[in-house]
Amino acid sequence: MKIVDVNIRELKVPLKHAYALSKAYGVQTTTCNIVVEIVTDNGVSGWGECDPWAEFTGDTGETVISLLKGIIGPRLIGMDPTDIMAIHALMDSSLRGNHTAKACIDVACYDILGKTYGAPVYKFIGGKLRDSVKCFWAVGGGTADETAKAVADVKARGFYGCMIKVGNNYRIDAERTLAAREAVGDAFPLIADANQGWDVRTAILYGRAVEKVNLLFLEQPVKYTDINGLAKIRQSVSMPISADESVTTIQDAEQLVRFAACDYFSVKVSKNGGIAPMKRICDFAADAGVDVFFNSMHEEGITQSASLHVACTVSNLLAETGHSFFSTMRLDGDITDFKYWTEDGVTKLRNRPGLGFEINWDNLEKYTVRSCSVLR
Numbered sequence: 001m002k003i004v005d006v007n008i009r010e011l012k013v014p015l016k017h018a019y020a021l022s023k024a025y026g027v028q029t030t031t032c033n034i035v036v037e038i039v040t041d042n043g044v045s046g047w048g049e050c051d052p053w054a055e056f057t058g059d060t061g062e063t064v065i066s067l068l069k070g071i072i073g074p075r076l077i078g079m080d081p082t083d084i085m086a087i088h089a090l091m092d093s094s095l096r097g098n099h100t101a102k103a104c105i106d107v108a109c110y111d112i113l114g115k116t117y118g119a120p121v122y123k124f125i126g127g128k129l130r131d132s133v134k135c136f137w138a139v140g141g142g143t144a145d146e147t148a149k150a151v152a153d154v155k156a157r158g159f160y161g162c163m164i165k166v167g168n169n170y171r172i173d174a175e176r177t178l179a180a181r182e183a184v185g186d187a188f189p190l191i192a193d194a195n196q197g198w199d200v201r202t203a204i205l206y207g208r209a210v211e212k213v214n215l216l217f218l219e220q221p222v223k224y225t226d227i228n229g230l231a232k233i234r235q236s237v238s239m240p241i242s243a244d245e246s247v248t249t250i251q252d253a254e255q256l257v258r259f260a261a262c263d264y265f266s267v268k269v270s271k272n273g274g275i276a277p278m279k280r281i282c283d284f285a286a287d288a289g290v291d292v293f294f295n296s297m298h299e300e301g302i303t304q305s306a307s308l309h310v311a312c313t314v315s316n317l318l319a320e321t322g323h324s325f326f327s328t329m330r331l332d333g334d335i336t337d338f339k340y341w342t343e344d345g346v347t348k349l350r351n352r353p354g355l356g357f358e359i360n361w362d363n364l365e366k367y368t369v370r371s372c373s374v375l376r
């Protein structure tokens with residue numbers, strides 16, 4: 001089997017509600033998703049997605065398309081898409097970094113692998129330990145009252161935990177956090193994500209101000225490069241620390257462990273460069289005694305299903321909370337059927353060949369803002 005072309009689309013999907021994040025990111029109102037369809041000479045095609053976000057991943061829709069069309073894509077023509085390690089070796093030798101661009105190719109190749117051999121993707125990455133994963137929800141910024149109401153609503157809707165976005169004025173964020181805990185009682189898993197919004201001192205002040213809240217963890221309080229800072233915060237506050245923006249590559253993961261800088265890794269298919277690199281980070285974490293939290297960008301159902309396949313295979317999935325499989329539910333529309341995979345707060349695998357989703361062609365056309373292929 002040989003790759004004969006790669007169709008590339010850029011999607012912009014409005015969020016149902018504006019999403020206020022830390023001062024490092026501001027307010028989000030729409031997604032940017034790159035969707036590829038790898039076409040082969042035997043009629044099987046595979047779908048991949050990646051979710052660039054300049055301030056987060058260092059990529060944009062434009063840079064990803066440029067790299068796919070100009071550098072990665074032409075070199076893929078003629079390769080066997082089921083030789084996924086060879087595909088990664090070629091991508092890595094052709095292009096330093098740019099993990100997001102590589103992620104959509106990796107995901108599409110796994111989809112083809114599964115469809116070719118008639119089995120779900122999880123079968124090719126170790127097999128599953130579970131059929132489903134509990135789902136949580138995340139709420140953006142607002143007043144203390146608004147945050148409390150939003151978190152109570154998440155609990156009432158049956159989700160297994162809630163992340164609140166912090167990383168702005170730490171005193172106001174602490175009030176919001178206290179109000180959220182008050183609204184849902186002691187047992188409900190609550191996570192705070194500062195998305196690089198603070199310096200070390202401010203993060204410690206916040207951590208101490210919410211010590212009695214029993215946060216499940218505090219995610220990425222400082223800039224992604226500040227590994228010493230993460231370690232210092234971890235030593236200074238009572239709640240566990242999660243690394244998100246700080247863990248892109250396996251080398252990042254190794255460094256975080258070496259510096260004892262965090263308790264958990266927050267992993268994402270797009271950020272980590274696809275299914276294979278993400279799985280490698282999860283396995284390394286398992287050996288290092290670090291649990292993994294399956295997180296997401298603003299993702300359509302292709303990335304979300306890829307993430308679920310990996311989540312069902314890892315031995316060190318953080319057990320105390322739900323994980324991020326709600327992304328398509330906060331979008332104006334889904335280009336797959338993924339949002340129907342979640343019922344009563346639990347997201348279940350579909351045992352179909354490949355990644356297992358069905359494309360919603362109407363929505364795919366509706367949200368496509370530009371398209372091209374490697375050959376056209």
Ligand SMILES: [Mg+2]
Nearest residue numbers: 193219244266
């Ligand atoms: Mg995060």
